[in-house]
Amino acid sequence: MTTRFLLILSFFLFPLFSSCGKSDSPVGNEKEDIDDKDPFLAEHPRLLFSAAEEERVRELMVTDPLMKELSVYLREEAQKLIGADQYPYKTGTSALLTAARDYVYRLITLSLAYRMFEEQSFLKESETILEWICKYPDWNKVHFLDTAEMTIAVSIAYDWLYHDLSPEIRQKAKNCILQHALLIALKEYKNGDEGSWAKRETNWNVVCNTGMSFGALAISEDYPDLAKEIIDNAVKYIPNCLKHFQPDGVCYEGPSYWEYTTMHLAMFLKLLNDNFKTDYGLGELPGISKTARYYVNTVSPSDQVFNFADSPEDYPVYKSPVFFFYSKYYNQPEVASWYRALIQKHVINKKENPKWHFFLCIPWYDNAPSTVVTPNKLQVFYGVNDIFVFNGDTAAGSLFLVGKGADPDMAHQHLDGGSFMIESEGVRWTDETGAEKYNLPGFWDYSASGLRWSYFRNTNQAHNTVTINDEIQYPLGRAFIKEADIQSEEPQVVLEMTTLYPNTNKFTRTFKQQDANTIVLTDDITLLSTSDIIRWSIVTKKTVKTDENRAILTSGDKKLYLTILEPQGAKFFTKEAETNSANEKPIHGFTLLQFEHSGERINTLKVKMSSIND
Template identity: 30%
Template structure:
């Protein structure tokens, strides 16, 4: 069987990848992501003080904490089984790795029970194939890492599940997710390839087709990282898609000897550094699009640090590992083990002391599908961090947020982007979240973002705002918003400029709008607000930000409660306010400036 698989894989590889990518023989288990030699290395490394040892102790504590938890059952939340599949990934990888390091079969037996429970599901919800891919990832890695202690009966059951629940449902070029350039392509092809590599001896032809398809289908995804690593779907979905992309790379390397072009794209390799740039001094993301605000622990950063020979890229993750021996039972939300892929940290993390963080640039831009600019002044949590973005609303996980800006200063995030809503809540209300109804959702539409509006009409969802000008030395960026408002104005631009270490200026220039039209500048915030005829004072966490508006038009300052969105399916947003100015167009060109300055007054 092994020779048949290699022959099939070699035949397909002859016209999909170079001969150098072929492997002369399929190695024994374990062969997915790590080999016996890798586990031996980790076993020795965790005996020495440092982040790797701390991660091992926390891994052990987590497995012990979940040891007596009920086995997973097939549970759907709306149309998704994703929570169940992700819990399976965490439990199975943690238990299997702990066995490989300690040799204690107790942990292997618990992971085996979890795998058999998942294998017994009626299906892995292939209608939402991410669920299938993550379940396949969990079972394939567990099967491979625990192969030597699984009973023959368990091996048969698990192989059958991987084939019937994942590989056969995924054995078609016509599946819808294969047509999109987004995280689905990475997640699903990786999960299927892991399954194929796990059972290749018994299903050589099916495995060879699956692997060849992944080698062929995944490289186009590099377009979403171009030109400089700013992933089109934002930093949260970067972590999702890129982690599975790395699983695909590593599994092909350890099982076949080569990942070919999958791990060599320059923009892809640069993308982890971009995620650090998109993280403010507070530790929060510039969370444009469907993205959570708080950056979590990102194990895949260790892989990128290793691949680029830049260990400081992952230094931030060391700080999030936490201290072993802490009892989190009273506050589980504070437990450092939040990623289902925490176990993989031990595969990619170097031994020894923590690395020194890599400095992020003071001025940075990208001109990819989501053009933006980021600026910093100073060091530490209280330093200035500001950014502005362009882009297009109708893009994968996009929002109507072109022209929106971000400001952190004095340790406070003064602007608010709501990020992603609850997909299930919105869908249960009958909303086509990724289709025609998308802009009915408050968190996604223009009314919840710090963007300009003319007569309160939505900007063109298919038009793109570009980065028209950028100066690293002057720390300024100009976004051309004209295409989004082409039916309402001849030209509209927004400039963000850093004036000093405590002052930011935002300047809008409107040309050729209809006389009598109403122009609205909005600033979304969760700070407390006091307005005056020419500005506003924002207060949060003992800090004060003073906004001063100026314009050649007569304007009115407004302060609106935005905490209760209009639809029942929209989540309440406690403390959210929409402040800004509105004016009536009276001449061919108007300019509006907003100066934001951190002040000493409480």
């Protein structure tokens, strides 16, 4: 990371810090006088939702129809939490992380419900949870994500309920934040190397630094110097991760980690702005202002998510309040409009409770009106993983396709260069098999010979792309958008994939939208040897019927038709997807639709995918 944030945040919460002139400016900001800024929120609550913001929320609960429904839902869900079983202390697995995330949900929900409805049962249950968590001997510092999320949970309840908590519970919570989190963090900032949770370039950085900032601000009146040091370091190191969002907001770690990272970033930016009246340039880093629009535009018309990288199978669309935060922060009302519709459809109508941070959608609610934005037929989003999206139209049978490049040796990546998801009429036709078990031997070895690439789900053989000689894509190669013709009536995007295939002199994959119902996929491959065997493949859960060069995918009364246009004589066949070893997570219900070609050095594989049987 070349840009360093040398911040001297000596104007802190209150007069305990004296003014100090100027600080070095982060990217995107001119130098600012810290001592010219308004004092930040010296009183509790000061985390994410101030007392001054309550009046607006209460008004919206009366005047806004969706907000009315959300307030009813909040009370209902808070009542369900009364008397719920507590999590026993366990480490060594994901048990404590699971507990921490549920406690984030419980304490946001209960604390917010108490602030909105002033029912004592919500306060008492919050105290019960805090007392239980504070009995834990630690918050599993060896897996610091657990510590970070537990700190967020306790800090929010401590801050939001500060004036009503019993003195005993308040003291216990403060001590745990200090002992189980902040003192440990200070040592890591001082001694941790570039692989430390505090300084690395992945989601851990943003999540853990945000968690420590919650704790620091929650108890800062008692430990101002410690709090200053925590905030200084968090602002300094979070850009190590954020640099990978440039230029268009893509999170290379996949949609599940996009959600994890951007939600915690949103909370961190809110903490900074509420308390210092600035984000010290973090919100202006390249790609951050575009990231919510990127996500929204890659979700299919039926709310399907292209779950690439280590994202779970059947990963649902994210229903987090992060969209309200970014819509307001960057004046993107269409993002808020999209999210309101999502909440109404999935949460209010279907009662799909996303949990975790969900009820922050109430204090962050954005009711800004938006005009309908019609996307281009082809959209491209550049980044570590280039992403492209083909949009059809609103007519029946219109195709939606989202595909990707690749940089396999980055965190959470698969050998999936050229893979894609295609949908029509609410049916997803191509699938991803999801993430493998994280505790398999060598799972985190991204080197060319790493064991990570021995597991089926992580290889190109489990994705919608090409395999040559039954070999994996080269883990140190890359696929990226070489050309994109966005303005054409028949838009197309060309992926350069040669370095993923060492047995080729040339490999490009071209997606072309012939019309709203038809996309043609062309692979131009120059091999080193005529004996090499090329296998084209897609992964699907749908019923498959093959007939020579044609295949039909069926789901109910919906169909997708595939036709091999080139090479002549190629025939589709199917096989069941299987793991490479008994240690891997079982895989069921996935069919591989494939064809093979060999005998030529210069090859063109062309497949038409259409919702129309012509």
